[in-house]
Amino acid sequence: MTKNRSAQGRDQGMTHTFAGGCLDRAAHLRSDAAAIAGLLETDGARFLPYRAASPLVTGGRSPGLGWLSAEDLAVVVVGPSEALFLGLEEGEARFAVPVPETVQEGDLGAGSSSFRGVREVAPLLSVADASVMATGRSLVAWHASHGYCPRCGSASSMIDAGHARRCTDSRCGVVQFPRTDPVVIMLIHRNGSCLLGRAVRSRRYPPGLHSCLAGYVEPGESIEEAVRRETLEEAGLRVGHVRYHSSQPWPFPSTLMIGCFAEALAGRPRIDPAELESVRWFTREELLEAVVRWDEDGALRVPPPLTIAHQLARAWLSEGSGLDTSHP
Ligand SMILES: [Zn+2]
Incomplete structure (x- = not known):
């Protein structure tokens, strides 16, 4: 392979x-x-x-x-x-x-x-x-x-060669399947600039590291609605058009990252301090510099190429620019 x-x-x-x-x-x-x-x-x-x-x-x-x-x-x-x-x-x-x-x-x-x-x-x-x-x-x-049944608490055992588990209590018998949790991750843009944030949980990461906003899709919510809710909650910005780009399985332990571009409506960012340490607009030039030098210290760093955040940044830069920023 x-x-x-x-x-x-x-x-x-x-x-x-x-x-x-x-x-x-x-x-x-x-x-x-x-x-x-x-x-x-x-x-x-x-x-x-x-x-x-x-x-x-x-x-x-x-x-x-x-x-x-x-x-x-x-x-x-x-x-x-x-x-x-x-x-x-x-x-x-x-x-x-x-x-x-x-x-x-x-x-x-x-x-x-x-x-x-x-x-x-x-x-x-x-x-x-x-x-x-x-x-x-x-x-x-x-x-x-997932060793126990979520309904009755009895032990569960593996079936289907590892692709399901069944409750061992014959009166119950609930079958569970491996879960994948959907997460939206969005590159917010407006007037040729993009919005990146530094999460509170990333304090141990290098100075200057900023990334796309992201969050779990909630029950009863579409991808577009999750993008709009998370952006409003975390950065205080309303979002108009949302466009799906691509997705990435992320095995830590089991999420599906759903990458989108989202156009912000007018307004100033206002962070949720429980989620974000800071958020700001970056120009295309600043982002290009950060993508090329992603592993060097700088005022702006982006996550490494294996992340969809990095690839969303590359894709946004390449759109309409003629730049070759294809997946390395
Ligand atoms: Zn059970």
Whole structure:
């Protein structure tokens, strides 16, 4: 799985980090216990272990995912019931497997591989590998935090090869599915300038770091309504036209970032101090400088290229400017 990042971007429009996976998810096999058992037994089956939220990653200058055979994994006594089916790669099954936190790389005979944080390793992986890693991380995290039935409190157990959990109390039997939480993230613009904020929670980040406003979509709310509400709540600005741009799965633990451009109506920003430390308008020139020098100190810094905030900024700069700011 080494699909070229830029080639894929041209084929499918903008592909953000953590999207663009090449596995056949083969959802029709998940509920077929015999088929999954058969796939687990094949020599070509491979397993990606996660210790807590960190996957095994190979060493070297061009790291890849640390796929293991069933034989490699046997040493940590992981039963088939704990293997989460990710899909098929050229007909061979791929699984994510949570392993105990006491497991060391040496226990797995994994050579120079190591368990590494998803955020740290994502920029080093191919588009396809980063996507598989994100899928596995979100699934592993969901199972780790959903061990009980939300209706009756009984234990729940994994079904459908890891794509659902069912309450073990036969009188209840509630089935839960892995959740994905929608978050709107918007580049607010007006008269050729854009509005970026510095969140209160980002105080530990570098000075000057500003980003797009963002927030969870609430029940009973459309994407456009969420953009307008969040912008008004956080920055005190009313928004007119909202335009969807692209989306990004964000596996921390499991959100879908919905990227939009939103045109602010007249008015001055007025921050919610509980959410934002500051907010201000930046010119195209200031934003271009910040995007190009995103990893350098400056009056304005933007988040790194793996984030949709960075890519929204690039896309906004490129619109109508003739600049080539395509996904790196
Ligand atoms: Zn129940």
